[in-house]
Amino acid sequence: MQGRIKRICTSFIDVPHKIAVAIYFAGCSIRCSGCQNKELWDPMSGEAMSVDDVVKKIQQHPLAEYVVFLGGEPTDQMDFLTHVCTRITQELHLPIALYTGREFEVLPPQLVATVDLIVCGPYRQELHVGGWPASSNQRIFRKESGQWKL
Numbered sequence: 001m002q003g004r005i006k007r008i009c010t011s012f013i014d015v016p017h018k019i020a021v022a023i024y025f026a027g028c029s030i031r032c033s034g035c036q037n038k039e040l041w042d043p044m045s046g047e048a049m050s051v052d053d054v055v056k057k058i059q060q061h062p063l064a065e066y067v068v069f070l071g072g073e074p075t076d077q078m079d080f081l082t083h084v085c086t087r088i089t090q091e092l093h094l095p096i097a098l099y100t101g102r103e104f105e106v107l108p109p110q111l112v113a114t115v116d117l118i119v120c121g122p123y124r125q126e127l128h129v130g131g132w133p134a135s136s137n138q139r140i141f142r143k144e145s146g147q148w149k150l
Ligand code: SF4
Pocket: 028, 029, 030, 031, 032, 033, 035, 036, 037, 038, 040, 071, 072, 073, 100, 101, 102, 122, 123
């Protein structure tokens, strides 16, 4: 199985107070007005990578405390995303954050089970707040002791 990935890099801002490996998925079908990442809309803009490739790239970041998926829209490549998340939880034992333009309630349980922090909902320019999250309609869910808290 392969996915299309735009870039993988260290992030100090996407998960508060944590060093994270940021994995930017290529492609977004949601296409919010005012999106700051339009260069990631084209699914062919990224490089084809296998699940193994992504896991190996994460292992090149030994100081990482978290893995964060963003884009683009990671859930446009749902099977690939779920496979990568499952490998991370089973083999690397790192917590996972996900930025998605979709709402929490439509995410499949197999994916949600592997993730610890979800920032969800489309970016709405008219509700821009200039903070975290970027627009006031977006919601942040955290898993604490196995329970999701908003
Ligand atoms: S979901 Fe994210 S990447 Fe996609 S258009 Fe909206 S803000 Fe941009």
